[in-house]
Amino acid sequence: GAGVSQSPSNKVTEKGKDVELRCDPISGHTALYWYRQSLGQGLEFLIYFQGNSAPDKSGLPSDRFSAERTGGSVSTLTIQRTQQEDSAVYLCASSRSDRVDNEQFFGPGTRLTVL
Amino acid sequence: SQQGEEDPQALSIQEGENATMNCSYKTSINNLQWYRQNSGRGLVHLILIRSNEREKHSGRLRVTLDTSKKSSSLLITASRAADTASYFCATVLRTGGFKTIFGAGTRLFVKA
Numbered sequence A: 001g002a003g004v005s006q007s008p009s010n011k012v013t014e015k016g017k018d019v020e021l022r023c024d025p026i027s028g029h030t031a032l033y034w035y036r037q038s039l040g041q042g043l044e045f046l047i048y049f050q051g052n053s054a055p056d057k058s059g060l061p062s063d064r065f066s067a068e069r070t071g072g073s074v075s076t077l078t079i080q081r082t083q084q085e086d087s088a089v090y091l092c093a094s095s096r097s098d099r100v101d102n103e104q105f106f107g108p109g110t111r112l113t114v115l
Numbered sequence B: 001s002q003q004g005e006e007d008p009q010a011l012s013i014q015e016g017e018n019a020t021m022n023c024s025y026k027t028s029i030n031n032l033q034w035y036r037q038n039s040g041r042g043l044v045h046l047i048l049i050r051s052n053e054r055e056k057h058s059g060r061l062r063v064t065l066d067t068s069k070k071s072s073s074l075l076i077t078a079s080r081a082a083d084t085a086s087y088f089c090a091t092v093l094r095t096g097g098f099k100t101i102f103g104a105g106t107r108l109f110v111k112a
Helices: none
Strands: A005-007 A010-013 A019-024 A031-037 A043-050 A065-069 A075-079 A088-095 A110-114 B005-007 B010-014 B019-024 B029-038 B042-050 B055-058 B061-066 B071-076 B085-093 B100-102 B106-111
Touching: A005 A088, A010 A019, A019 A088, A019 A110, A031 A075, A043 A065, A043 A075, A043 B100, A075 A088, B005 B085, B010 B019, B019 B106, B029 B061, B029 B071, B042 B055, B042 B061, B042 B071, B071 B085
Parallel strands: A010 A110, B010 B106
Antiparallel strands: A005 A019, A019 A075, A031 A043, A031 A088, A065 A075, A088 A110, B005 B019, B019 B071, B029 B042, B029 B085, B055 B061, B061 B071, B085 B100, B085 B106
């Protein structure tokens, strides 16, 4: 694929359920980011993966949030025991990692609604 | 509060006018980037300015950076209705690896 893809595009879940959000980065991009965007707000950094290094998890809002990146490619963001305040658009981005000033390419996002 | 705060929060102009948006940040940065977000194309990178640069141009875009004031501005000249979008500045921290902090954005509306 030409760009970053995310699935599902929309997810409606009940409070207390677990959800998994998937991100497929651009082939060859070794840096991957997850952000959260609430309605009308900016992007909130959640976590970033850089090659085989330990991920920077400093933005995860609670221990209910976790993310994995398997094989240096696909990433999954998991939210356990979802709460209504978790409702937001979750955006994934990837970039080449050989330079710190590479632009990030964003996916279309997953809109999560927790009822 | 978050690194990277834009002002104004919203801006409405006529087609053909120039639009200026400002961004302030708090800590030392490696570079500052501007992104645009609209419903049709999602978030798209516009331009990057490094901490040792003061001004950069790309088409109708002009970005300035003043590291002494920890501020940047984005100027869009001869605006078009298609420029209607939200504009975000994003800072890559000097000691933060690749961690990127986005501001809350400026919503620009260009009237045809």
